[in-house]
Amino acid sequence: MAELTPGSRWASQVCTTEVIVVRAPGGGIDLECGGSPMATPGEGDPNGSPDPASADGSQLGKRYVNDDDTLEILCTKPGDGSLGVGGTLLGLKEAKPLPASD
Amino acid sequence: MMLLEMAAGGFADRVAVGPRDGGLTFAELFAGAGAVADRLRSGDAEHLVLADVSSEALPALLFGASWAGVPFVPLNYRLPDEELRTLASRVSPALAVTEPGTSGRLDGIAGIETVDRGVLPKALPETRPVEHDWRFDGDDVAVLLFTSGTTGTPKAAILRQRHLVAYILGSVEFGAAGEEEAALMSVPPYHVAGIAAILSNVYAGRRVLQLPTFEPGAWIDLVRTERVTNAMVVPTMLARIVEHLDAEGPDPTGLPSLRSLSYGGGRMPQPVIERALELLPDTRFVNAYGLTETSSTVALLGPDEHRDAIRSDDPAVRRRLSSAGRPLPGVEVSIRDESGAETPVGEPGDIWVRGEQVSGEYRDQGSKLTGDGWFPTNDGGWLDDDGYLFVTGRIDDVIVKGGQNISPGEIEGVLLRHPAVADVAAIGLLDHEWGERIVVAVVAITGAETSTEELCALVRRELRSNRMPDHVEFVDELPYNDTGKLLRRVLREQLAHLGDA
Known part of the structure; x- marks a missing residue:
């Protein structure tokens, strides 16, 4: 289990997805992409492809949250794998669009 | 830096900065930021200072500093040499x-x-791969902004990475802009709105154009030739734009490309915004209220709220045209009295704000946040039944007459609705009997008739008799700084002879 700190970056091992942690609860959490654990960029052992059950893809600039909204991650590079934690897929955070103010 | 890297990944070949033809693309901006970071890392600078107008180099400097983990410190280049040098030596x-x-x-x-x-490298050398060798630490100081110092020695407000990122993620949808969109930035880089404009527009994927020295004719020309879709101005700029459009005559071309015009950074005279809404019927207006210490906007009045207000017969709805709208989703606003207790709805007090984008921290002075994260803005204001925020002005500007606290904004708001009044400021001057007397400086609209008696009667009718001015002085203009802030201190000096010695 890895301690997720806000600002830490994670790379998928089965696709091109990369994320940055915006908000995380304390304690160990294993982020997954395409059904496989994510790793620190440059430190993993990328191979294989996303599990078909987790292959809807990640979208650049979208934020993903867990059910109780304690975990929020931002997709900084898109890929074919879906983001999840402990076998459960994360949901897309819907933001109400605001008018540009600056 | 994360924001730029995403934009460079999402729309590399789109123009990010400058004219539609020949501007810098997002990929080029990314490479330029890398060159700035390399330059910073090769020396022992602990800050990146900017003493320059807004230019195409600005976005690369802002992001390059962040890439190298060095705070960006834009200074007011209009300051006299000695003051500029003092600020630079502080960093x-x-x-x-x-x-x-x-x-x-x-x-x-x-x-x-x-x-x-002019001699900054434009991009990373070809031999250097563009790789993200930056790290993101939310506690790193991203930007240091010296407050304008209208009341004393400038304070250095600290904005950390996490404040700016919270603001951008909370208010801008990544890549929301269409490829044809362009934002015109006319506030200087040392104003928080200038920094926020670069971050917001880069993240939205919107091209940024810059007008280093504001002049209404040049602004209008740029909007037309570059088909600008979004712009932000301070109230004094909008007043001059409106004047200029009015002078174009009965068959105006208008500004058909301009979809959104936001304004903030000072109080907006009611006649100016009303005329602007008439002149630009297809433009969506946004009024934003924010401070340096809050990473720019914390509340805004949106386009539909502007049109609803001006069309409404209900005075409570119509009045909202002079409000700052409602807080952003990630921001809470609380109005408190001097003891710190929340005031009832509709009652004036001090404006406090809380949210992840709120820094409230100054260099050498520490954080002004309470233990539970609330920041006293030092602005006075009140909330209406539906949560619209009305800002009445700096608490420091409050006039104390005979033990009564009188907000200048309240008196000014009433007088600005008078058809003969172009601009107005209420100040307190020394009075041996009352402590302070209320002096109102009025700029009358050319050719319009009014009198001291008429204006005093208006205040008495709309407010209470203890708000009535003791003296009305007609002046040619009021003193503003270059970002549209009324300089009350200067006005008090100019009119000191109207107070007791």
């Missing part, structure tokens, strides 16, 4: 980028290395 050792031909202004300060903007 030594630093690399200081100066306007071409002006590096002499910062020569000979210990620890300050100057570099002319």
Whole structure:
């Protein structure tokens, strides 16, 4: 289990997805992409492809949250794998669009 | 930096900065930021100072500083040399980028290395791979902004990475802009709205155009020739734009490309915004209220709220045209009295705000946040039944007459609705009997008739008799700084002879 700190970056091992942690609860959490654990960029052992059950893809600039909204991650590079934690897929955070103010 | 890297990944070949033809693409901006970061890492600068107008180099400097983990410190280049040098020496050792031909202004300060903007490398060398060798630490200081110091020595407000990122993620949808969109930035880089404009527009994927020195004719020309879709101005700029459009005659071309115009950074005279809404019927207006210490906007009045207000017969709805709208989703607003207790709805008090984008921290002075994260803005205001925020002005500007606290904004708001009044400021001047007397400086609309008696009667009718001015002085203009802030201190000096000695 890895301690997720806000600002830490994670790379998928089965696709091109990369994320940055915006908000995380304390304690160990294993982020997954395409059904496989994510790793620190440059430190993993990328191979294989996303599990078909987790292959809807990640979208650049979208934020993903867990059910109780304690975990929020931002997709900084898109890929074919879906983001999840402990076998459960994360949901897309819907933001109400605001008018540009600056 | 994360924001730019995403934009460079999402729309590399789109123009990010400058004219539609020949501007810098997002990929080029990314490479330029890398070159700035390399330059910073090769020396021992602990800050990146900017003593320059807004230019195409600005976004690369802002992001490059963040890439290298060095705070970006844009200074007010209009300050006299001595004040500029004092501010620069406060952040030594630093690399200081100066306007071409002006590096002499910062020569000979210990620890300050100057570099002319014109000789900055435009991009990373071809041999250097564009890889993200930056790290993101939310606690890193991203930007230091010296407050304008209208009341004393400038304070250095600290904005950390996490404040700016919270603001951007909370208010901008990544890549929301269409490829044809362009934002015109006319506030200087040392104003928080200038920094926020770059971050917001880059993240939205919207091209940024800059007008280094505001002039209404040049602004209008740029909007038309570059088909600008979004712009932000301070109230004094909008007043001059409206004047200029009005002078174009009965068959105006208008500004058909302009979809959104936001304004903030000071109080907006009611006649100006009303006329602007008439002149630009297809433009969506946004009024934003925010402070340096809150990473720009914390509340806004949206386009539909503007049109609803001006069309409404209900005075409570119509009045909202002069409000700052409602708080952003990630921001809470609380109105409190002097003891810190929340006031009932509709009652004036001090404006407090809370949210992840709120810093409230100053260099050498620490954080002004309470233990549970609330920041006292030092602005006075009140909330209406539906949560619309009305800002009445700086608490420091409150007039104390006979033990009564009187907000200048309240008196000014009433007088600005008078058809003969173009601009107005209420100040307190020394009075041996009452402590302070209420003096109102009025700029009358050319050719319009009014009198002291008429204006005093209006205040008495709309407010209470203890709000009535003791003296009305008709003046040609009011003193503003270059970002549209009324300089009450200067006005008090100019009119000191109207108070007791």
